[in-house]
Amino acid sequence: MPELPEVESAAVIARRALVGRTLASVVAHHPSQRRSLPARVARRIVGRRVVRVERHGKHQHFVLDDGAVIAVHFRMNGDWEVGRAGDPLARFARITFTASDGVRLSLVDSRALCTAAYHAPGAPPVLALGPEPDDLTTAWLGGVLARRRGPIKPVLLDQRVVAGLGNIYVAEALWRARVHPAREARALGDVQLRALVRGIKAAIADGFARQGRSRDGSRAHPFKVYDREGRPCARCGTPVARVTQSGRSTYYCPGCQRTA
Numbered sequence: 586m587p588e589l590p591e592v593e594s595a596a597v598i599a600r601r602a603l604v605g606r607t608l609a610s611v612v613a614h615h616p617s618q619r620r621s622l623p624a625r626v627a628r629r630i631v632g633r634r635v636v637r638v639e640r641h642g643k644h645q646h647f648v649l650d651d652g653a654v655i656a657v658h659f660r661m662n663g664d665w666e667v668g669r670a671g672d673p674l675a676r677f678a679r680i681t682f683t684a685s686d687g688v689r690l691s692l693v694d695s696r697a698l699c700t701a702a703y704h705a706p707g708a709p710p711v712l713a714l715g716p717e718p719d720d721l722t723t724a725w726l727g728g729v730l731a732r733r734r735g736p737i738k739p740v741l742l743d744q745r746v747v748a749g750l751g752n753i754y755v756a757e758a759l760w761r762a763r764v765h766p767a768r769e770a771r772a773l774g775d776v777q778l779r780a781l782v783r784g785i786k787a788a789i790a791d792g793f794a795r796q797g798r799s800r801d802g803s804r805a806h807p808f809k810v811y812d813r814e815g816r817p818c819a820r821c822g823t824p825v826a827r828v829t830q831s832g833r834s835t836y837y838c839p840g841c842q843r844t845a
């Protein structure tokens with residue numbers, strides 16, 4: 586699932602493609618997107634200029650010159666593809682935004698789970714998001730975790746705790762902080778909280794570096810634990826383990842991520 590670095594990297598593409606341009610057509614190609622973006626709504630968007638593309642957590646907001654917002658979420662595996670009006674449409678193109686000068690931005694998603702919703706002027710989307718990793722503080726995280734029951738890993742997937750984290754960067758952050766994913770969230774001490782805040786920021790920074798490399802075609806450097814079951818931990822050599830928590834795979838090092 587695209588997480589903060591992947592979505593920001595995608596938002597950069599959307600900004601370059603559409604900001605300052607006037608939309609000549611918006612077409613939803615798949616029934617599930619047509620429900621949230623029907624033709625009568627698409628008609629209201631035509632002729633509007635895109636003034637900016639904002640990213641909030643994993644949400645992308647296209648802000649139009651009349652104050653309306655098109656809120657896009659990739660869900661499991663959406664991405665943008667830039668082309669020109671008249672180019673063959675990508676097989677899994679779900680929504681296309683075509684500017685009056687012919688630039689076309691397609692939301693490509695093989696599973697068609699992506700969402701796009703129109704919010705009329707004066708009725709912007711309401712998001713329940715915690716701080717972005719850049720703005721995260723130990724005080725905030727400690728305050729939130731003190732009120733939560735259960736293991737730390739699923740808590741960090743809650744977008745109200747930290748915006749933009751998902752299964753990959755939570756695993757990477759917990760490894761960096763040497764915190765076991767099954768550790769009780771509210772039992773983390775000050776030292777571990779500080780390590781976790783640093784770990785989250787560092788894991789996201791690493792994700793941005795990885796995005797830069799994958800978009801320019803150079804070889805991506807590997808994750809520390811994510812998707813590395815059975816391979817040696819980069820810190821202590823213990824084979825990385827995988828367990829299931831709340832229905833999702835969790836990767837961690839049993840050697841150096843402590844339960845207490």
Ligand SMILES: [Zn+2]
Pocket residue numbers: 818819820821822823838839840841842
């Ligand atoms: Zn280790």
